[in-house]
Amino acid sequence: MSASASPSDSIMQLSDRDRRLIELTQEGLPLVAKPYHLLAQQSGMSADEVMCRLQRMQECGVIRRIAAVPNHYKLGYRANGMTVWDVADNQIQHLGPQVGELDFVSHCYHRPRHLPLWPYNFFAMVHGADRDDVQSHIDAIAALLGEHCRARDVLFSTRILKKTGLRLKARE
Amino acid sequence: MMTTLARQLLDRYQRGLPLSANPYAEIAAELGVSEQDVLATLRQLREQKIITRVGPVFDHHKAGASTLVAMAVPPERLDEIAAYISRFDAVNHNYAREHDFNLWFVVTAADQQQLDAVLATIETDCGMPLLNLPMEQAYHIDLGFKLAWQD
Known part of the structure; x- marks a missing residue:
């Protein structure tokens, strides 16, 4: 973890x-x-x-693992939604790990809010076979967060414009 | 359809390969097949794009400074600005998403100073504010995906 x-x-x-x-x-x-x-x-x-x-x-920990890296889209995970949540600050340390261990969540982070434009402080990337599947996963997260979540949204990707591995150039 | 060997390779080795001089020979010995079969199957999985690569998975946060950035781009300028953003070597993920904040990308640099410089350049060149959302804490367990085989 x-x-x-x-x-x-x-x-x-x-x-x-x-x-x-x-x-x-x-x-x-x-x-x-x-x-x-x-x-x-x-x-x-x-x-x-x-x-x-x-x-x-x-x-x-710079390298997490050296492994065969599956392409989840080809393996049936056709939909992914970046879910964003406004979670009570005094609960996030407690609830974050519980969301992070759900098996349909690949990445889960605490990030800063930018009020008033951006009220969300908790991000969970959710994967499913299709959007309905993703939606049912979102409902499960909402149930877990309960009253400690004030607002939420999901952002589906419409296009992958660039996706590469880490590009760190050697210092000149 | 995938062969049994292909499935075994995905199931077991998405979590890690031996770091040794002959890793594919070790895998072959574990699975009771030949090294040539392991290599041929991995090459085939890559050609079919079922795996993106066999190699290190890096943690951006530990290899340097990184952040997630969102922009609310006027729809008619999305293609132009997205192409501009993607040209940066420091940008490794760039997604269009359905939201007022419709462009999302990850910027990674060797240190915070270089990261800030990239963000300042983008903000100036595009003439619009960036939503800078650096990670404060990670909570996920990153052990790869449960693969549900359906034939």
Whole structure:
């Protein structure tokens, strides 16, 4: 669970060599028998150094996991809604983790309000087969938040204009 | 339709691969198949776009400074402004959404100073205010998705 992280306390110091590895791997590892040896050739490091650096970034949480990353749309999750909620400030620490552990919620964050334009302080990305499915998930979250939620909305995406991995350039 | 091997690879390895010199050989040994079969199946899943990649999933918040930004763009300018925003390397997600705030994007930079500079550039160039919504706390458990197989 990423619940304990606050944004400022845990930024790891990345070296230029770490950043080079991020650049080389953010669109995926090469699908060859020895991917880290190929990365070693591309980066001018040894394969051991490549693996050690990736291991260290994983231990620090910069890398969540090295994995096969499914395309949820292709796997039947055709609808996603960014749900936004105005949750009582004194309840959010208690309720946030309960929403975060629902299996149809992929991302769940406390963010600042911007009154009067934006009254919502709690975001949960909800996935479902279609919009009706997403709506039933929203109802479940609403039931969980109960009286501690003053307002809510859902923003469906109409177009994905850009979606890439992390793009961190090595410092010049 | 997906083969049994494809399903096993998705189910088990969306949560993590071995970080070792021969990761696909280790997977093959765990599943009792050949390394070539594992690689061929992963390549096929990628070609079919069932997986987007096999590789590291980065946590933006720990790799640098990042924020979620929303803009309320006049509909007739949405394409133009969205294309402008997407051209930034610092922008990795950019979505049009049904709302007055109709453009939503994530900006990531090496540190807060660089992040602020990107936001200031966008605000000046577009001539409209940004809703800056940095994460204050994350609550989700990020272990991948439960995959419901339907054939």
